[in-house]
Amino acid sequence: MGWIILIVGLLLMGGVMDFIAKKRNINIDPEEGAKNVSDSERIYVETYMHGAKQNHDNIPFL
Numbered sequence: 001m002g003w004i005i006l007i008v009g010l011l012l013m014g015g016v017m018d019f020i021a022k023k024r025n026i027n028i029d030p031e032e033g034a035k036n037v038s039d040s041e042r043i044y045v046e047t048y049m050h051g052a053k054q055n056h057d058n059i060p061f062l
Contacts, residue, residue: 021028
């Protein structure tokens with residue numbers, strides 16, 4: 001029961017934040033944030049994401 005309350009609370013908080021951002025015309029652009037990342041950080045994140053995808057794809061079904 002506690003998990004449901006937590007999930008609903010997080011969804012409501014996200015909805016309120018989205019409503020406020022739209023009301024104040026705040027544009028959130030992921031590309032803008034990616035401009036300030038160094039090449040080494042970008043490579044590290046892409047390598048991590050690739051490894052996570054490989055681990056997820058190799059999980060055997062029980």
